[in-house]
Amino acid sequence: MRWRFLPRQSDFFDFFERHAALTVESARELGRLSKDGANFQDVARRIKDLEHEADDITHACMETLHKTFITPIDRNDIHRIASKLDDVIDLIDGAARQLSLFEITALPESAREATVVLVQATEAVERAVKGLRNMKNATAILGECVRINELENQADRIKAASVARLFKEESDPISVLKWYEIYRALEEVTDACEDVANVIEGIVLEHA
Amino acid sequence: MRWRFLPRQSDFFDFFERHAALTVESARELGRLSKDGANFQDVARRIKDLEHEADDITHACMETLHKTFITPIDRNDIHRIASKLDDVIDLIDGAARQLSLFEITALPESAREATVVLVQATEAVERAVKGLRNMKNATAILGECVRINELENQADRIKAASVARLFKEESDPISVLKWYEIYRALEEVTDACEDVANVIEGIVLEHA
Amino acid sequence: MRWRFLPRQSDFFDFFERHAALTVESARELGRLSKDGANFQDVARRIKDLEHEADDITHACMETLHKTFITPIDRNDIHRIASKLDDVIDLIDGAARQLSLFEITALPESAREATVVLVQATEAVERAVKGLRNMKNATAILGECVRINELENQADRIKAASVARLFKEESDPISVLKWYEIYRALEEVTDACEDVANVIEGIVLEHA
Numbered sequence: 374m375r376w377r378f379l380p381r382q383s384d385f386f387d388f389f390e391r392h393a394a395l396t397v398e399s400a401r402e403l404g405r406l407s408k409d410g411a412n413f414q415d416v417a418r419r420i421k422d423l424e425h426e427a428d429d430i431t432h433a434c435m436e437t438l439h440k441t442f443i444t445p446i447d448r449n450d451i452h453r454i455a456s457k458l459d460d461v462i463d464l465i466d467g468a469a470r471q472l473s474l475f476e477i478t479a480l481p482e483s484a485r486e487a488t489v490v491l492v493q494a495t496e497a498v499e500r501a502v503k504g505l506r507n508m509k510n511a512t513a514i515l516g517e518c519v520r521i522n523e524l525e526n527q528a529d530r531i532k533a534a535s536v537a538r539l540f541k542e543e544s545d546p547i548s549v550l551k552w553y554e555i556y557r558a559l560e561e562v563t564d565a566c567e568d569v570a571n572v573i574e575g576i577v578l579e580h581a
Numbered sequence: 582m583r584w585r586f587l588p589r590q591s592d593f594f595d596f597f598e599r600h601a602a603l604t605v606e607s608a609r610e611l612g613r614l615s616k617d618g619a620n621f622q623d624v625a626r627r628i629k630d631l632e633h634e635a636d637d638i639t640h641a642c643m644e645t646l647h648k649t650f651i652t653p654i655d656r657n658d659i660h661r662i663a664s665k666l667d668d669v670i671d672l673i674d675g676a677a678r679q680l681s682l683f684e685i686t687a688l689p690e691s692a693r694e695a696t697v698v699l700v701q702a703t704e705a706v707e708r709a710v711k712g713l714r715n716m717k718n719a720t721a722i723l724g725e726c727v728r729i730n731e732l733e734n735q736a737d738r739i740k741a742a743s744v745a746r747l748f749k750e751e752s753d754p755i756s757v758l759k760w761y762e763i764y765r766a767l768e769e770v771t772d773a774c775e776d777v778a779n780v781i782e783g784i785v786l787e788h789a
Numbered sequence: 790m791r792w793r794f795l796p797r798q799s800d801f802f803d804f805f806e807r808h809a810a811l812t813v814e815s816a817r818e819l820g821r822l823s824k825d826g827a828n829f830q831d832v833a834r835r836i837k838d839l840e841h842e843a844d845d846i847t848h849a850c851m852e853t854l855h856k857t858f859i860t861p862i863d864r865n866d867i868h869r870i871a872s873k874l875d876d877v878i879d880l881i882d883g884a885a886r887q888l889s890l891f892e893i894t895a896l897p898e899s900a901r902e903a904t905v906v907l908v909q910a911t912e913a914v915e916r917a918v919k920g921l922r923n924m925k926n927a928t929a930i931l932g933e934c935v936r937i938n939e940l941e942n943q944a945d946r947i948k949a950a951s952v953a954r955l956f957k958e959e960s961d962p963i964s965v966l967k968w969y970e971i972y973r974a975l976e977e978v979t980d981a982c983e984d985v986a987n988v989i990e991g992i993v994l995e996h997a
Contacts, residue, residue, distance in 0.1 A: 435931070452987075467949065547960075
């Protein structure tokens with residue numbers, strides 16, 4: 374446990390917001406790799422720390438849920454948001470670890486584009502999560518969900534175009550496979566953001 | 582918006598049926614690729630149009646849900662059907678785009694088989710969706726869901742056998758990877774049909 | 790149908806436990822491949838039999854649900870557990886079929902590690918499923934779910950390290966792709982165990 378004070382009893386929105394903030398931070402770390410001279414090992418280490426911190430929050434959230442009688446939104450919805458949010462940072466951590474294990478030292482333009490979209494998707498998730506405290510925000514939250522869907526489509530297109538270019542231009546097959554796996558991993562992050570958006574959209578449409 | 586008249590207020594079944602019909606149509610377009618002389622670029626463009634039209638329906642469905650007080654089935658179930666259905670056509674569009682980007686001009690036998698199964702799966706989804714208007718159809722709907730599960734198993738087997746053959750017979754590694762990715766993309770469509778079937782099965786078993 | 794006596798009416802826990810036991814058994818069969826001299830074809834055949842048996846249970850469970858008026862836990866939760874459990878054994882069967890189709894005759898150390906983790910994950914799923922009969926077991930069940938999450942993280946790390954090593958050490962690209970696909974298939978099994986754990990965790994947190 375890295376954070377010392379539990380939020381006031383059963384404030385699940387605090388858990389979500391803290392978690393989403395760490396997710397954005399880890400996405401931005403990944404985005405930093407597109408800058409020249411970035412140290413991939415260092416970035417992977419920092420993301421791993423953020424992921425651990427996020428994990429503690431998820432566990433505390435589940436434990437609080439287990440001990441709380443009355444919840445502000447459906448118990449099951451709290452569980453689903455917490456677990457889908459956690460998937461996002463897990464995949465960011467996985468992508469960073471992979472880049473580090475593959476001993477990558479620079480990202481090509483299309484991978485940079487993928488990280489930009491991925492950062493935007495986590496930022497939209499954070500805004501959607503912050504909106505959840507007040508259902509009067511319904512329209513704004515739904516707007517963020519639509520935005521995340523669009524970003525996911527964009528990530529899909531970037532991946533497909535990158536892989537096609539890779540197959541055409543790169544002649545070393547091992548290198549092709551390595552980058553194929555990297556593009557897949559980056560795209561999966563935005564995919565997981567869409568999963569969070571779907572849960573949130575469902576909750577808002579349930580209540581609104 | 583390509584379709585001018587909104588279905589009468591809150592008829593979510595109309596949304597589902599329109600969407601499922603477009604999904605079947607786009608699957609059949611993909612199936613057309615197995616015919617000799619098919620133009621892959623043209624097919625990808627037509628599927629993209631169908632996917633846009635389906636997207637408009639999904640958005641109209643979500644908006645209607647947001648504004649509708651009383652719904653014929655659980656609000657959350659409407660949201661899940663709409664979003665899982667939309668995944669199917671997105672993946673069909675993704676597969677078509679990939680074939681076009683990879684500059685494929687003919688499908689081998691095993692990829693043709695995969696498209697046949699995929700078309701059948703979308704047709705079964707359409708029948709299941711049409712059944713939803715009346716819970717007296719429960720047994721028939723559940724039968725379609727079982728059928729979709731079987732088709733998904735078949736798609737799995739086709740993919741595994743295709744990939745194994747590919748590894749054995751194709752000597753150019755880049756070509757192997759390209760077709761590996763195509764078989765994966767085709768199989769994912771049937772997978773997504775199974776996700777729709779699971780949601781529908783859950784709803785029917787909830788109500789029946 | 791291989792098992793002749795339907796459990797007493799609506800005892801869904803019996804279905805789950807029978808299914809989970811078959812899943813563990815099939816995982817252990819897969820684990821047997823790590824022993825020298827294992828016959829991959831034989832193992833794939835035995836797993837296919839277990840998978841068929843599990844399929845019968847899933848169908849019987851769904852049918853019973855369709856005919857049962859009062860259920861011990863939410864109808865929808867029963868459906869989700871049954872269908873997510875079935876995904877696990879399907880993926881074990883898929884992995885075994887793939888190894889057999891690829892004509893693999895021995896597993897390297899890292900694939901052995903992956904099968905060990907995968908067996909442990911199915912065992913934890915079985916314990917979690919057994920706990921469901923009595924919500925007084927809530928804390929123990931939640932502990933199993935946390936354990937399955939940890940195993941999934943471990944499976945992820947094994948896969949990432951295996952693939953990185955593969956890219957570094959194996960020079961034949963077709964062989965690289967083949968093993969890449971195998972590591973992916975093995976990791977997916979543990980992933981599917983996590984999906985079961987998420988459903989169970991959600992149910993327990995709903996009721997506890």
